[in-house]
Amino acid sequence: MTNISISPDEITRGQPYPGAPDNWKRFFTFSTDHKVIGIQYIVTAFFFFLVGGAMAMVIRSELLTPEADLVDRTVYNALFTLHGSLMIFFWTFPVLVGLANYLVPLMIGARDMAFPRLNAISFWMIPVAATLMLASFLVPGGPAQSGWWSYPPQSIQNPTGNIINGQVLWILSVAINGVSSIMGGVNFVTTIFRMRAPGMTWFRMPAFCWAVLAAQLIQLYGLPALTGGAIMLLLDITIGTSFFRPENGGNPVVYQHFFWFYSHPAVYVMVLPVFGMFSEVLPVHARKPLFGYRVIAVSSVVITVISGCVWVHHMFASATPPWMRMFFMVTTMLVAVPSGIKVFGWVATIWGGKIRFTTPMLFALGGISNWVFAGITGIFLGSVPIDLHVHNTYFVVGHFHYVLYGTIVMGIYAGIYHWFPKMTGRMYYEGLGKLHFALTYIGVQAIFLPMHPLGLQGMPRRVASYDPEFIYWNVIASLGGFLLGVSVLPFILNIVSSWIRGPKAGNNPWRAYGLEWLTTSPPPVENFEEIPVVVSGPYGYGKNQPLVANQARLGTIEEPATS
Amino acid sequence: MKLRAVITISIYAVVVVFISFWMAKQAYSWLPPEASAESKLIDDLFSLFTGLGTAIYLGVMGPFLYSLVFHRAGKYDMEDGPHIEGNNFLEITWTATPLLIVLMLSAISYRTYEKMAIGGPMELVHHHVPQIIEPAYAEPFDSTPQQKIQEAVETEPTENIVVTARQWSWTFYYPDRDVSSTELHLPVDRRAKFTLRSEDVIHAFYIPAFRVGQYVVPNQEIEYELTPVKTGRYRLRDSMHSGTYFATNQSDVVVQPLEEYEQWLADASSRTPTPAFNQAIYEYSQASNPGAGSTKDKVAIRGWATIPPAPAPVVNFSTQQPPDSPASGGNAAEGQKIQKAPRQVPDRSTPDYSKLQ
Ligand code: HEM
Ligand SMILES: [Cu+2]
Ligand SMILES: [Cu+2]
Numbered sequence: 001m002t003n004i005s006i007s008p009d010e011i012t013r014g015q016p017y018p019g020a021p022d023n024w025k026r027f028f029t030f031s032t033d034h035k036v037i038g039i040q041y042i043v044t045a046f047f048f049f050l051v052g053g054a055m056a057m058v059i060r061s062e063l064l065t066p067e068a069d070l071v072d073r074t075v076y077n078a079l080f081t082l083h084g085s086l087m088i089f090f091w092t093f094p095v096l097v098g099l100a101n102y103l104v105p106l107m108i109g110a111r112d113m114a115f116p117r118l119n120a121i122s123f124w125m126i127p128v129a130a131t132l133m134l135a136s137f138l139v140p141g142g143p144a145q146s147g148w149w150s151y152p153p154q155s156i157q158n159p160t161g162n163i164i165n166g167q168v169l170w171i172l173s174v175a176i177n178g179v180s181s182i183m184g185g186v187n188f189v190t191t192i193f194r195m196r197a198p199g200m201t202w203f204r205m206p207a208f209c210w211a212v213l214a215a216q217l218i219q220l221y222g223l224p225a226l227t228g229g230a231i232m233l234l235l236d237i238t239i240g241t242s243f244f245r246p247e248n249g250g251n252p253v254v255y256q257h258f259f260w261f262y263s264h265p266a267v268y269v270m271v272l273p274v275f276g277m278f279s280e281v282l283p284v285h286a287r288k289p290l291f292g293y294r295v296i297a298v299s300s301v302v303i304t305v306i307s308g309c310v311w312v313h314h315m316f317a318s319a320t321p322p323w324m325r326m327f328f329m330v331t332t333m334l335v336a337v338p339s340g341i342k343v344f345g346w347v348a349t350i351w352g353g354k355i356r357f358t359t360p361m362l363f364a365l366g367g368i369s370n371w372v373f374a375g376i377t378g379i380f381l382g383s384v385p386i387d388l389h390v391h392n393t394y395f396v397v398g399h400f401h402y403v404l405y406g407t408i409v410m411g412i413y414a415g416i417y418h419w420f421p422k423m424t425g426r427m428y429y430e431g432l433g434k435l436h437f438a439l440t441y442i443g444v445q446a447i448f449l450p451m452h453p454l455g456l457q458g459m460p461r462r463v464a465s466y467d468p469e470f471i472y473w474n475v476i477a478s479l480g481g482f483l484l485g486v487s488v489l490p491f492i493l494n495i496v497s498s499w500i501r502g503p504k505a506g507n508n509p510w511r512a513y514g515l516e517w518l519t520t521s522p523p524p525v526e527n528f529e530e531i532p533v534v535v536s537g538p539y540g541y542g543k544n545q546p547l548v549a550n551q552a553r554l555g556t557i558e559e560p561a562t563s
Numbered sequence: 564m565k566l567r568a569v570i571t572i573s574i575y576a577v578v579v580v581f582i583s584f585w586m587a588k589q590a591y592s593w594l595p596p597e598a599s600a601e602s603k604l605i606d607d608l609f610s611l612f613t614g615l616g617t618a619i620y621l622g623v624m625g626p627f628l629y630s631l632v633f634h635r636a637g638k639y640d641m642e643d644g645p646h647i648e649g650n651n652f653l654e655i656t657w658t659a660t661p662l663l664i665v666l667m668l669s670a671i672s673y674r675t676y677e678k679m680a681i682g683g684p685m686e687l688v689h690h691h692v693p694q695i696i697e698p699a700y701a702e703p704f705d706s707t708p709q710q711k712i713q714e715a716v717e718t719e720p721t722e723n724i725v726v727t728a729r730q731w732s733w734t735f736y737y738p739d740r741d742v743s744s745t746e747l748h749l750p751v752d753r754r755a756k757f758t759l760r761s762e763d764v765i766h767a768f769y770i771p772a773f774r775v776g777q778y779v780v781p782n783q784e785i786e787y788e789l790t791p792v793k794t795g796r797y798r799l800r801d802s803m804h805s806g807t808y809f810a811t812n813q814s815d816v817v818v819q820p821l822e823e824y825e826q827w828l829a830d831a832s833s834r835t836p837t838p839a840f841n842q843a844i845y846e847y848s849q850a851s852n853p854g855a856g857s858t859k860d861k862v863a864i865r866g867w868a869t870i871p872p873a874p875a876p877v878v879n880f881s882t883q884q885p886p887d888s889p890a891s892g893g894n895a896a897e898g899q900k901i902q903k904a905p906r907q908v909p910d911r912s913t914p915d916y917s918k919l920q
Contacts, residue, residue, distance in 0.1 A: 075866045154764040157763075288645065289647065291649060292654050333669050336661055337658060343623060351634065389775065453593055457595055542643035
């Protein structure tokens, strides 16, 4: 990247190209600015979060009573299938890619992603794919009903007889999402390898960027397997091949291997960036360096490697021979080691610090505490004998929602509040933020904790009706679920109102280290007037050392010009 | 280290150990009654995991909450905390400790798994080699009287019961007596042998009181063994999502004394096979026939297309009742009234931690 000289006047506007709209309308253009794309991703993902959340509310309402009396069973099956699919493919992945898109170039001192156009194309595939998935509500047989993992032979049963059916649309949608993710993966990996500012060695790179790199490497090795499995499934449904069709000698268990070879590591695609955000938020709000930074950074890559060798733990109860059960039990439990390293590092980071309970800090702390809990129940599930009892029960649903909601969603909130002033130049309202945190934290415990006793007692997941003995915990879980539904309201209110007329934030309201805080808020097109020259690590709290050599010339404009 | 810190940490450690032991004992009460030999093994393992898990959770959360309470910045304190980047000793310790713990937990789980000797899909790999799945109850696992279980495991196993899963019904076939049933009957204290088969999609054979779930995969005959040790009536559930009426794919398991079991077999074999009531078929006919025969739980919204349920199983014995028959509570979703076995918490003084040493 050569230095392009831009007049300070232009810098403040954030135009992706000359003549492009410089107001909110730019978010509706094919912009190639990574910051615009980042926000496009985040806002789009939130829309699907709300749609998926609305489905969760119907699911929990159905489960208030033991009978299947609110929606028809086919509708119920479609609801949990699309709830899970939307939440994974159109909320968690996109919102994290959005945050990474916004932050990675700023954090490594680059002017944009390595391939800006590819980046824009990756984004625009998301609304297309999601629309396709939701459109399945309109086809005659309704949406896919075989769960987000779509195991054959159930998923290749086609009661309507039509070629265009919910399951086919589901596969196409997931495939488009996969292509988008592979393109994103190539882009991130290239950007982090090639575009770091001078002086930014690997061990001067923020932990968040390490985590994004580790996560995106998983996309590159894992997604081809999922895509392969999906294509075979598609052929089985549409032209009647028999890869997985048992009546013609196909083996449905092979699909499970394809699916989980990607979809277990996919959990780490989602959770690693969140770990990265914890590692960025804690030092700032505890005013201490990230403890054990190097080990935390490297542990992300270790997780990438180990999580590629654990997929059979989802198939312990499948037709899996004992040696496989034992081998994958050990590898599964080993993931606890790098994950534990991170947790201890975070605890040591806040230990003896000067902690401030800002909203992002609260969400990060809450997320970590939920992760500790989820990690422990994860070890339970890794043990073959215990898993044989709780597999496919509500114990599993409770466990993975502690990961997905308790850790990942809370981490995403932490990240959004933390970088909101950078993205918008304005401050959010602390009071609403804290209310949001309280409702979320209580809601998560109230809905997902009761799922554990339910599962231990033997309530299977994915049931629209259940035996009356399970009423008690289900009612509590449903009330908790409704509370969680309500919890997003203060968030939306907060973000919308403070984006429009919140107090001005300044360039670095947290007095944080990190390159992204050296430029204006919001950052100009191409991010930095002059590329920063990094001279020290990213967590210089308590040391008072310069982070870059040319600091004086980086963030020359303190307040963005208002129009 | 200051004396005060040493004392504080010691007291906290004692409290953690105490709570962990208490949780380990509680863990038994979170699980269904222990109706099979395998369930005892699994519950002990679960209790151990719960105890250790509690200790780890409190061990991490203690310092975490402590710093949140005591290490907060004063209102006007704008300074940074101390610049501490790392500590090799600590980092090595907290890498090695979890590593040891998980290796140990894997080893213990492996031992439990070996003792369960439930068989399962190993037959795919090699043909039956009895020594390998020989139940390994040689040494007593814990302080509970194991003699009875051991004897049970060593008794002559039952005949091979053929379990057939369909969308959406279970059928149990006793080949020696040519008896078929929609309810699974088993003699107590005898090793039970099953052959699991599916006629359509993947199902899962799951009896929570027996603890061990196993997928039933089409095209594969899966051999499966377990030992019921407590009489009573338990629930059998399909735990693998198998389509529209998946939630109704449940049945009962009756564990009874050998004589009663023989009697039941004899009675059943004298009956002529008739199609059994089937919840899925019942609901399917209701849904495809809106207006007619609507019940109070009639579906609110008409759903989408579904695979028609397989024909009702034709069996010698069935207790399942149509929801509007007087014998049942008239509750469509429940399908049939089940007699629940009373919840039992096994009395056991202390969980066995000798495995830890
Ligand atoms: C208020 C929020 C939420 C509620 C009340 C909720 C509730 C539920 C319930 C009741 C199920 C069905 C479980 C079953 O029968 O197997 C489910 C499934 C699932 N949920 Fe959520 N959930 C929420 C948020 C989330 C979030 C944020 C994510 C992901 C980021 C997520 C991911 C999933 C997935 C992947 C499934 C599995 C779907 C399947 O079995 O195919 N959920 N959720
Ligand atoms: Cu996994
Ligand atoms: Cu064998």
